[in-house]
Amino acid sequence: MNEFQLIKLLTTGLYTNTTVKVGPGDDCAVLDLQIPGQLLLFKTDAVVEHIHFLPDADFKLVGQKAFGRCLSDIAAMGGKPGAALVTVAIPDVGESAKLELIYQGLNGYAAQFDCPIVGGETTKSNAGIMISVSMLGTVSPENLKLRSTAKPGDAIFVSGELGGSISGKHLEFEPRVREAQWLVSHFPVHAMIDVSDGLAGDLRHILDASKVGAQVFSKTVPISRAAKMKSRSGDAAKPALLAALTDGEDFELLFTLPARYAVPLADQWKISFPGVKISCIGKITDKPGLFLCDENGIRGFNAHGFDHFS
Secondary structure (H helix, E strand, O other), X not given: OOHHHHHXXXXXXXXXOOOEEEOEOEOOEEEEEEEOOEEEEEEEEEEEEOXXXXXXXXXXXXXXXXXXXXXXXXXXXXXXXXXXXXXXXXXXHHHHHHHHHHHHHHHHHHHHXXXXXXXXXXXXXXXXXXXXXXXXXXXXXXXXXXXXXXXXXXXXXXEOOEOOHHHOOOOOOOOOHHHHHHHHHHOOOOEEEEOOOOHHHHHHHHHHHHOOEEEEEHHHOOEOHHHHHHHOOOOOXXXXXXXXXXXXXXXXXXXXXXXXXXXXXXXHHHHHOOOOOEEXXXXXXXXXXXXXXXXXXXXXXXXXXXXXXX
């Protein structure tokens, strides 16, 4: 059983009610609490020692990462972050110096993105440090973006560069909150997700939810310098394109919109965000499945992104 099969097993048949507009299966839950013009976004995420960071990591960056992961998911729904709770688990109070650094990272992103930390919980762990962040956000109904609304003929875009995040980006990424809010207010985005499990894995989430397929153009996938350098480092290294498609923890925006907006989007994005690359990497199709297109033709792509239990 892989991670996503486990999630399906655990979430099938969960109690719900009329306040729940989107439950398990997207970047955030969406709740309607009868706030005029606003829906509530609700997200939780955790980082665990030896899984998401190593014991010799910069713990300020670990805190930043823990907060940034939730910010990235709020962004992917077209929303604005509101407030957060933080739970930390530590082996003993001797880890307090690390926790102080973690909270510096948490609080730095809280201030940068105007998302106050309003409480939380501390508990003991028998296996390293864990930080769990639960975050609320808001979104207007017209700006809400889901995984399930991609349409055949859509162009597929991704921000930034992909692959090789283990070289540093997995700790030092910038959540695309500002970019996402600009995007949903200027263009008719159909579907959106953040790239946390790898481009191939997260694009499949959109394809499965929307019941469509996709062709990805190998030459336009934006490969990071870190992925290219690692690919050249030895025979055992992952090819750069494969790294860009499967590595994960890039925390970029992956989205679809009608193809006629592709050129205007690219032009306006360069003006609004000159330091952030944007790439049109493919198109949504009627035919199910994920396919790579290059000079050798079109072929099915079966590799997936990160899976905690693979």
